[in-house]
Amino acid sequence: MLLVGLTLLSGNARAAEPSYDDYVAQVKAGKLDIDYTAFRMAYAASPKYEPYGAARALIGQIKKAYVAGDCPAAIAHAKEVLEVNFVQIDAHMVTASCLKKAGNEEEARRAHAVFIGLVRSVLGSGDGKSPETAFVVIGIDEEYSVMAALSLTLVRQALINHGGSAFDRMEVKKRDSDEIATLYFNVDRLQAQMARTFQNQSPQKIQ
Template sequence: MRLRHHKLSCLTFCLLGCAFVSTAFGLDSAKVAQAKYDALKAKVQGGDVNIDWREIRLDAVVADVDGAFDWHEANTAGVAAFNAGDYEGALRKGQEIIQHNIANGDGHFLVMAALKHLGKQEETTKEKLIVDQIVQSIMSSGDGKTVDTAWFTVSTSEEYFVIRILGLKPKSQALVKNGAHSFDRMTVVGEDGKESTLWFNTDTDIELTRRVGES
């Protein structure tokens, strides 16, 4: 079986359907975000996965914890290894990703899948819980159906992560401005071939791009 993201059966999303507005315009400095990220990462490494995953996701991207590390390249290599039956190789790539950013959902998903095929059930269960927590931290921010209830994501990569988790395929993407806020309108296709629209708040991505331009 080739690796691809599926709906996770044990996810119990609380789709609140309430309006959610990003506070991206009040983002911490990279130094402050790094300190917060380090504190939350230490808790996860100590076995506490019931942290504020929205906060650590945001801290990770503001602090740019990946630095020069190209996690997309590592993930591509890991998925290729998995699909070739090299589960140990896939595991190493996934672990490399989350070593740089412990809030990276794609990295945890790769590790979870590799561990499962290596027969390491206890470790698989732990990774699955983390994946669940990351996804829920995104999907509990709204229902993704409108601008007012858009899901809050800290990067475009998170948008595609959620889409894959839901078993959907992206068809098109459009940046939409609404007042002072920015959104990605994603047209997706389900397994039945039907199209639907998902909305993601992209204030964080836009604000960080602005910061880079001013630096």
């Protein structure tokens, strides 16, 4: 009986793990002290996960509007991105910055807290110095967000395989230096999602 009870408790614990939509609802309700790694991985495990989807094009529009100083347009594009991918780092960063400029300190603080939580989640997944200690990402945009957070610019990129996993090997440098360093990002989840997408396409669609 004890074993059965423990098994049931274990099963209930697994069932109680928040889904991606649960995390989104929590953050929108103001709960910011969440497990951001679990949040990111819940998105990657959800049917909404599209690392190569429409959000990628919108991210470019966010940055273009933000650099041009058009915060209303930047926030509007950020909202579009967050509707399909609420763990998109740059959307939260731009939202926080623009809201602060507009004097909306409380909403800016919340957006900034989510931005910091997501960046720290990626940075906490490794040190990026080798394939074995690579940063684990669920989107290409996370790679660029991390590089920006570390004040690095990309020099060269290559997709490599090592130990049965896929990695983006990024040669980077500080913005005020010519010294080249190398960072590794584990992209297994992106590669697996791409493979699933191709498998789900009919031969006619592929042609």
